[in-house]
Structures are given as C-alpha cells and as structure tokens.
Amino acid sequence: MFFKRPDYFPKQLFQRFLVQQVLFLIPVLLLAAVLVRVYLERQLEQATSQAEVVRAFDLGLLIMALLLPALIAAVSLWTGYQLVLPLGRILVRARALAKRDYSQGGAAESSGEWQEADDGEWSDLESAISRISEDMKSKEVNLSRGREEMEAIISAIQEAVVAIDISGNLLFFNSQFVLSFGDVGRRQGRLSDFFRSPDVLEAFRQTLLEGRPRSLSTQLRRKGESGYRYFSLSVAPLHLEKQNESYGAVGVFHDVSELKHLDQVRIDFVANVSHELRTPLTSIKGYSETLKSELAGNSTALRFAEAIERNADRLISLVQDLLNLSTLESGNDLTKAIVDLPLLSERVSQQLDESRKAKVHSWNFTYRANRMEADEKRLEQVLFNLLENAIKYVPNHGQVAVTWDTVNGGIELRVRDNGPGIPPEHHARIFERFYRLDSARTRELGGTGLGLAIVKHIVQRHGGTIRLEGGPGQGSTFVCLFPQ
Numbered sequence: 001m002f003f004k005r006p007d008y009f010p011k012q013l014f015q016r017f018l019v020q021q022v023l024f025l026i027p028v029l030l031l032a033a034v035l036v037r038v039y040l041e042r043q044l045e046q047a048t049s050q051a052e053v054v055r056a057f058d059l060g061l062l063i064m065a066l067l068l069p070a071l072i073a074a075v076s077l078w079t080g081y082q083l084v085l086p087l088g089r090i091l092v093r094a095r096a097l098a099k100r101d102y103s104q105g106g107a108a109e110s111s112g113e114w115q116e117a118d119d120g121e122w123s124d125l126e127s128a129i130s131r132i133s134e135d136m137k138s139k140e141v142n143l144s145r146g147r148e149e150m151e152a153i154i155s156a157i158q159e160a161v162v163a164i165d166i167s168g169n170l171l172f173f174n175s176q177f178v179l180s181f182g183d184v185g186r187r188q189g190r191l192s193d194f195f196r197s198p199d200v201l202e203a204f205r206q207t208l209l210e211g212r213p214r215s216l217s218t219q220l221r222r223k224g225e226s227g228y229r230y231f232s233l234s235v236a237p238l239h240l241e242k243q244n245e246s247y248g249a250v251g252v253f254h255d256v257s258e259l260k261h262l263d264q265v266r267i268d269f270v271a272n273v274s275h276e277l278r279t280p281l282t283s284i285k286g287y288s289e290t291l292k293s294e295l296a297g298n299s300t301a302l303r304f305a306e307a308i309e310r311n312a313d314r315l316i317s318l319v320q321d322l323l324n325l326s327t328l329e330s331g332n333d334l335t336k337a338i339v340d341l342p343l344l345s346e347r348v349s350q351q352l353d354e355s356r357k358a359k360v361h362s363w364n365f366t367y368r369a370n371r372m373e374a375d376e377k378r379l380e381q382v383l384f385n386l387l388e389n390a391i392k393y394v395p396n397h398g399q400v401a402v403t404w405d406t407v408n409g410g411i412e413l414r415v416r417d418n419g420p421g422i423p424p425e426h427h428a429r430i431f432e433r434f435y436r437l438d439s440a441r442t443r444e445l446g447g448t449g450l451g452l453a454i455v456k457h458i459v460q461r462h463g464g465t466i467r468l469e470g471g472p473g474q475g476s477t478f479v480c481l482f483p484q
C-alpha cells in the first residue's frame with residue numbers, strides 16, 4: 001500500500017495521521033460539490049440549449065479545478081506549519097543537548113507550553129528530551145564534583161604524583177609534582193620532558209608493558225636545587241574497571257632524603273662507637289691475658305682474670321659484628337669474582353673443625369653447583385655464620401648437611417641441621433639484629449644475635465633472598481638463593 005506504516009512508527013500516531021487526512025478531504029469535496037451544484041442550478045435556469053448546459057458544466061469543472069488545489073494548498077500549509085513548529089523546537093533542544101547546553105529548559109517548564117501547542121506525541125518527545133537533558137545535567141554536575149574532590153585529595157598529598165597515558169603523555173599531576181619537577185605554568189607535555197633519569201622512564205615503561213606495579217629507589221634533582229635527593233618511586237598501572245589492559249600508569253615520588261640521612265647518622269654512629277670501643281677492649285684482653293699468667297698460683301683471682309678475658313672476647317666479637325654490619329649497610333661495593341664453592345666450603349669447614357668435632361656426628365657437603373659469582377669473603381662469612389649456628393644449636397651427635405645447587409639459573413645454598421628447630425612464629429623476625437629465641441641460653445652459648453642479621457645483609461647485597469624452613473622436631477634449614 002502507498003501509505004505503509006514503518007514498524008518503528010507509533011501505530012496510534014499513524015492512524016491519527018490517516019484519519020486527519022481523510023477527515024480533511026471530506027469537507028473539501030463536499031464544499032466543492034455544493035459549489036458546483038449551485039452554479040449548475042443557476043446556469044440551467046437560464047440555459048436554452050444542450051450546448052449551453054455542457055459549457056456551464058465545463059465552467060463548473062474549471063472553477064472546481066481552480067478552487068480545490070488552492071484550498072488543499074492552504075490546508076496543507078496550515079498542517080505543515082503545525083508539524084514544523086514543534087519539530088523545529090525539538091531540533092533546537094536536541095542540538096543544545098548535543099552541545100551539552102542545558103539552558104534550553106527542563107521538562108517542567110516546557111511541557112505546559114507544549115501541551116497548548118499539541119496534545120499528543122510531540123509533547124511526549126519533548127519531555128523525553130527534557131528528561132534526558134536533566135539527567136545529563138545532573139550526571140555532569142556529579143562527575144565534575146567527583147573530579148574536583150579527587151584533584152583536591154591528590155593535591156593535598158605531600159608526595160609528587162603523576163599519571164601518564166600509554167604513549168607517555170601526561171594525564172594529570174599534582175601541585176607537589178610541579179613544585180618538585182615541573183616548569184611553572186606547564187600543563188601539558190611528556191614524562192620525558194620532566195625526567196632525564198633512565199631509571200624513572202624505564203620503571204614507567206615496564207609498568208605500562210607488563211601491567212604490574214614496580215618500585216625503585218632513585219636519586220633525582222629537585223627543581224631549583226643543585227644537589228640530588230633520594231626518592232622512592234612507586235609506579236602502578238591504571239586500569240578501567242573490568243578491563244585488563246592498562247591505559248596508563250601513575251607514579252608516586254616519595255622524598256626519603258631525610259630518612260636516608262637519619263639512617264646514615266645511625267650507621268655512622270654505630271660504626272664510630274664500635275671503632276672507639278675496639279682499642280680499649282683489645283687492651284683489656286691483653287692485660288687480662290698477662291694477669292692470667294701472673295696469677296697462676298691464685299685460683300680465685302685466676303678465675304676472675306679468665307672471666308675478664310672471656311667477656312672481653314665476647315665484646316670484641318660483638319664490636320666486630322657491629323662493624324661488619326655497618327660496612328655492609330654503608331653500601332660499599334662488593335668485590336665480585338668467580339668463587340670455587342668446594343674450596344670455600346673446605347676452608348670454612350676447617351675453621352670450625354675444633355668446635356664441630358666435639359658435637360657433630362655427621363658433616364656432609366654436596367655440590368650440584370661448583371662455582372658462582374660473589375664476593376668471596378662475604379660468601380665465606382655467610383657459610384661460616386650458618387654452620388657456626390648449626391654446630392652451636394644441634395644436640396650431641398648432631399647432623400649437618402650443606403648443599404650447593406643450581407636453581408632457576410641461580411645458586412642455592414642449603415644448610416640443614418637436626419637441631420631443635422625454630423618455631424614458625426619466630427621465622428619472620430629471626431633475621432633481625434639481636435633477635436634470639438631463648439636469650440638466656442644463647443647468651444650462655446656466647447651468642448649476640450647478630451650472626452643471622454649479617455647473613456641476611458650479605459645475601460641481600462648480592463641481590464638474593466634467604467628463608468628458613470623447618471620447625472620444632474624437624475631441625476632447621478636455611479636456604480639462600482643468589483641470582484646469577
């Protein structure tokens with residue numbers, strides 16, 4: 001059919017359109033018929049021949065042909081006007097909406113006026129647009145309030161914060177970042193405009209690439225300062241909710257120079273004190289030895305001299321351990337070389353020969369790896385401290401086993417004993433300095449609680465990790481992993 005209704009078009013509206021058109025045609029046709037009839041009647045009254053009747057009829061037709069289109073044109077002009085007016089208004093509102101201009105009025109103020117102009121679907125359409133406009137307006141207000149709150153929070157953070165997109169362009173940064181690194185007034189740019197440090201750029205690049213957080217310590221120069229400051233930088237990927245791919249990364253620069261400085265003061269203090277203590281202690285030890293030989297006959301005085309010597313020995317070893325830790329902490333470079341592991345183990349074994357022979361029944365070394373790159377002196381100290389502990393804490397007829405192995409491309413050292421084992425609740429703290437399980441008993445054994453702290457430091461300086469396995473009844477196994 002010519003007037004086919006498209007599926008999406010409201011049925012009611014379409015029917016109304018058809019009815020209106022038909023209703024509008026009826027009076028037009030009726031009017032035309034009446035006019036023709038009046039005219040014909042008048043002509044026939046005066047007509048004398050058939051030809052006159054025909055002429056009169058033709059004239060009637062002519063008048064109708066002229067009148068009807070004029071009428072139809074007038075009416076369709078009127079209906080068109082009725083149609084175009086609301087459409088125009090809707091168009092204006094839709095355009096304003098697209099431009100996010102919400103000043104074109106909400107549903108409430110417009111619908112009354114609209115109702116007067118047309119009472120049906122047009123007003124529905126307009127109020128729908130008004131509702132959308134209201135909705136969008138309130139969402140936009142919420143969104144910008146959220147953004148302002150977020151910016152206020154980020155600006156209040158003492159750390160410098162910066163976020164970049166996947167291609168390294170800045171997405172946002174806080175005022176602290178501008179104060180520390182940025183040119184004043186610069187609102188756009190790339191991360192590489194602000195940093196020359198390859199560490200920083202690489203951390204961001206890797207985070208974008210792998211989508212995993214990273215952190216690093218680095219030295220950076222703050223704007224307007226000549227010296228470098230220490231920063232701890234944490235970089236995390238930016239994800240949209242429910243999306244795996246990161247669209248950027250955010251970095252937080254935490255200035256740790258003050259902490260570093262305090263730490264250095266502490267390290268220096270311990271080193272200085274230890275150093276100052278060493279000389280008088282050596283002299284106490286020397287005099288107590290002399291005293292011992294002088295007091296050979298007097299058993300009580302001899303006992304005192306021996307106690308002085310024993311305690312001087314303990315203090316000397318404590319001071320030595322503290323100095324060792326200070327040197328490790330002050331970050332002096334390791335002297336790395338290829339170390340022959342069986343040779344090193346043999347040397348340590350010999351140093352401990354005396355103490356172990358009294359207690360240890362089985363003393364085993366296994367080499368599934370024979371060499372590794374390390375600071376030989378330090379590595380020797382690791383093995384020495386671990387074996388010294390094993391000997392110290394195993395019961396009589398103890399068993400100690402050392403294994404050197406290649407694991408995941410690194411070298412793994414395992415020192416295992418069948419001693420009392422260390423309860424799991426102490427595992428996390430056992431590598432802290434001065435931490436001892438049973439301080440009374442271990443002090444009796446001559447322990448100060450620095451041995452494992454030194455071991456951990458050395459392993460970490462080699463980029464490795466240390467962990468403790470086992471527990472009461474299972475013995476202890478210390479596992480050091482050195483990446484190669």
Ligand SMILES: Nc1ncnc2c1ncn2[C@@H]1O[C@H](COP(=O)(O)OP(=O)(O)OP(=O)(O)O)[C@@H](O)[C@H]1O
Pocket residue numbers: 321385389390393394417419420421422430435436437438442446447448449450451452453476
């Ligand atoms: N193999 C082990 N078996 C059982 N307990 C252990 C073992 N090794 C260490 N420990 C416990 O861990 C504590 C800390 O050990 P660490 O070597 O740090 O100190 P220490 O041996 O007491 O003193 P030192 O500084 O002379 O080594 C020890 O006091 C001991 O209680």
Ligand SMILES: [Mg+2]
Pocket residue numbers: 385388389447450451452
């Ligand atoms: Mg020890």
